[in-house]
Amino acid sequence: MEFEDISPKLVMLLYGLVGFVVVVGGLLLLLDTVPAFFGRRRERRLVAIAAGDIPAPTRRPRKPREFGYALFFLFPVLVLLAIGLVVPAIRTTLLSFMNGDSSEFVGFDNYNWMFTNDDAVKVLLNSLLWVVLVPTVATSVGLIYAVLVDKARLEAVAKSLIFLPMAISFVGASIIWRFVYAYRSEEQDQIGLLNQIVVWFGGTPKQWLLDSPLNTLLLIVVMVWIQAGFAMVILSAAIKAIPADIVEAARLDGVTAWQMFWRVTMPSIRPALIVVIVAITVATMKIFDIVRTMTNGNYDTNVIALEMYNQSFRYQQTGQGSALAVFLFVLVIPIVIFQIRNLRKQREG
Amino acid sequence: MSTTTPVLPGVTSEKLPGTAAGRVRKRLNTRAATVVSIIIAVLWTIPTFGLFVSSLRPEQDIKTTGWWTFFSSPAFTLENYNDVLFGRSASSGQLANYFVNSVVITIPSVLFPIAFAAMAAYALSWIKFRGRDWIYVGIFALQIVPLQMALVPLLSFFSRGVTLAGITLMPAWNLDDEQKFIQVWFAHTCFALPFAVFLLHNFVSQLPGELMEAARVDGASHAKIFRTIVLPLITPALASLTIFQFLWVWNDLLVALIFAGGGDETAPLTVRLAELAGTRGNEWQRLTSGAFVAIVIPLLVFLSLQRYFVRGLLTGSVKG
Numbered sequence: 001m002e003f004e005d006i007s008p009k010l011v012m013l014l015y016g017l018v019g020f021v022v023v024v025g026g027l028l029l030l031l032d033t034v035p036a037f038f039g040r041r042r043e044r045r046l047v048a049i050a051a052g053d054i055p056a057p058t059r060r061p062r063k064p065r066e067f068g069y070a071l072f073f074l075f076p077v078l079v080l081l082a083i084g085l086v087v088p089a090i091r092t093t094l095l096s097f098m099n100g101d102s103s104e105f106v107g108f109d110n111y112n113w114m115f116t117n118d119d120a121v122k123v124l125l126n127s128l129l130w131v132v133l134v135p136t137v138a139t140s141v142g143l144i145y146a147v148l149v150d151k152a153r154l155e156a157v158a159k160s161l162i163f164l165p166m167a168i169s170f171v172g173a174s175i176i177w178r179f180v181y182a183y184r185s186e187e188q189d190q191i192g193l194l195n196q197i198v199v200w201f202g203g204t205p206k207q208w209l210l211d212s213p214l215n216t217l218l219l220i221v222v223m224v225w226i227q228a229g230f231a232m233v234i235l236s237a238a239i240k241a242i243p244a245d246i247v248e249a250a251r252l253d254g255v256t257a258w259q260m261f262w263r264v265t266m267p268s269i270r271p272a273l274i275v276v277i278v279a280i281t282v283a284t285m286k287i288f289d290i291v292r293t294m295t296n297g298n299y300d301t302n303v304i305a306l307e308m309y310n311q312s313f314r315y316q317q318t319g320q321g322s323a324l325a326v327f328l329f330v331l332v333i334p335i336v337i338f339q340i341r342n343l344r345k346q347r348e349g
Numbered sequence: 350m351s352t353t354t355p356v357l358p359g360v361t362s363e364k365l366p367g368t369a370a371g372r373v374r375k376r377l378n379t380r381a382a383t384v385v386s387i388i389i390a391v392l393w394t395i396p397t398f399g400l401f402v403s404s405l406r407p408e409q410d411i412k413t414t415g416w417w418t419f420f421s422s423p424a425f426t427l428e429n430y431n432d433v434l435f436g437r438s439a440s441s442g443q444l445a446n447y448f449v450n451s452v453v454i455t456i457p458s459v460l461f462p463i464a465f466a467a468m469a470a471y472a473l474s475w476i477k478f479r480g481r482d483w484i485y486v487g488i489f490a491l492q493i494v495p496l497q498m499a500l501v502p503l504l505s506f507f508s509r510g511v512t513l514a515g516i517t518l519m520p521a522w523n524l525d526d527e528q529k530f531i532q533v534w535f536a537h538t539c540f541a542l543p544f545a546v547f548l549l550h551n552f553v554s555q556l557p558g559e560l561m562e563a564a565r566v567d568g569a570s571h572a573k574i575f576r577t578i579v580l581p582l583i584t585p586a587l588a589s590l591t592i593f594q595f596l597w598v599w600n601d602l603l604v605a606l607i608f609a610g611g612g613d614e615t616a617p618l619t620v621r622l623a624e625l626a627g628t629r630g631n632e633w634q635r636l637t638s639g640a641f642v643a644i645v646i647p648l649l650v651f652l653s654l655q656r657y658f659v660r661g662l663l664t665g666s667v668k669g
Contacts, residue, residue, distance in 0.1 A: 166596075333493065
């Protein structure tokens with residue numbers, strides 16, 4: 001690495017930081033000085049009124065000034081959201097009714113393609129498998145682990161171990177797991193842990209990522225590995241929040257650990273459980289990095305988000321790509337409405 | 350309850366089942382629980398551990414024997430790291446370059462959205478104006494819009510500018526090489542805002558109202574209240590949001606692929622790693638060390654600031 005290679009980057013970073021200071025500092029400075037300026041003017045005017053130089057003005061409502069402040073505080077967020085999300089989302093919806101290079105209106109053709117083309121249907125089915133398996137398995141593992149290590153010795157350490165994959169990028173996780181699934185032919189020593197275990201048990205090594213549908217399941221393992229920690233943390237906090245007297249009362253009634261789990265723990269943590277399942281479901285729907293890094297969608301492992309990327313940015317089929325994006329959006333809407341309702345109920349209850 | 354003396358957990362559990370059989374079952378339960386939890390913990394740790402051990406082994410060893418043989422015949426080298434970070438040949442990874450890119454992308458992409466979101470959160474919580482709730486609900490709802498909905502139009506916003514009915518409202522940005530960082534920052538900032546506003550609003554709106562009232566009575570302006578009262582009080586929330594956004598940006602692949610491109614001027618570590626995995630999938634000496642280079646910073650941040658991260662998570666997240 002030469003310094004000449006990185007110096008333009010550091011210069012850009014410097015620009016970025018200067019830009020940050022100027023924009024944010026400038027906004028705050030304006031907020032400080034502009035009202036102060038008007039304040040001084042008003043003061044002068046009041047002094048003048050008191051001295052009887054000019055007649056007292058009719059009282060103006062204060063409301064518009066508050067609105068001006070609010071607009072000032074909200075200005076960057078509203079502009080950026082409009083440019084970055086609102087307008088693009090509307091345009092994507094329009095593009096989904098156009099052909100590949102967006103020159104012609106084609107009606108519902110792209111949606112028709114999505115539900116009838118064999119490859120596209122396969123993509124939808126794979127995504128369905130992901131959405132069914134990842135939330136259920138990840139949440140179950142997280143819940144079991146949270147219950148088991150609750151109040152155990154070294155609880156904090158035990159939780160960190162499971163939680164750690166949350167910090168690893170999907171790309172990093174994919175490489176970690178590709179190494180686990182790595183294959184060497186039978187005569188050679190295995191370097192992948194999974195094949196080595198198979199060999200230890202007397203089996204023959206396999207190219208795990210080539211056979212559908214097993215390969216999709218193995219990719220799902222990676223996502224479960226990442227998300228279980230998230231489930232565990234939220235559920236563990238929920239378990240700790242169960243009022244001690246309820247647990248105590250159940251104990252005095254002589255319930256077994258099993259009964260305790262189903263009759264006390266589960267009903268108490270239900271809201272948290274729903275939050276976790278919903279959040280993981282939404283994340284799973286948009287899964288992209290893992291599939292791209294592990295198999296690049298080959299061997300029947302493709303999913304919606306990756307196909308959307310391929311259609312839009314590799315095959316320049318913007319219409320079909322946009323239709324997939326819109327479909328993704330439509331799938332997420334009911335889930336999130338459900339989530340918001342739940343949160344509100346929780347807050348009221 | 351006030352008359353009973355506090356009971357030690359050990360005592361209650363012994364009293365509970367009453368019989369000797371019950372006690373045995375109880376102990377079995379805890380033992381089974383320990384075993385199961387240890388199994389899960391091992392399953393969850395071993396893949397990362399294997400990668401780390403491998404990254405320290407000589408190339409020949411990695412490619413011919415499993416990493417578990419390291420413990421029977423240890424051979425240790427940092428050559429892989431040297432090669433993957435600073436190697437001269439085009440195939441070696443040259444990750445040091447990309448590492449710098451990741452840093453350059455991440456810092457502004459974390460600072461901008463948090464500053465803007467903090468201002469918005471204050472306005473939405475403590476300035477009274479008509480339509481406030483509607484604006485908040487609108488921003489909240491934007492959390493659900495998948496990134497995928499915005500990618501194509503936002504990219505054309507940069508590359509073609511904005512024209513409405515034949516009139517150019519904004520010319521194309523024509524960014525090349527290092528300048529592409531700007532569009533990555535821009536994209537990350539936009540995409541982060543809904544969640545950031547939501548999270549900070551949760552904290553800011555729960556600050557005591559008397560505090561703001563008192564400051565207003567003393568004649569403090571909104572700007573002053575925001576700077577001197579609100580910002581210091583929401584530092585923990587800012588910390589959790591910083592960690593979130595840092596992890597999100599550092600680990601992101603999709604936004605970087607589209608807005609930074611694949612060149613070594615702007616592409617971050619994730620893009621380069623994905624590329625190495627695709628084109629040199631069997632060069633395990635590079636993939637293992639490269640992957641570790643990419644995950645070591647987030648791991649350190651995460652481990653040292655886990656408390657804040659968890660607190661942020663518990664506020665509820667549905668990031669888009």
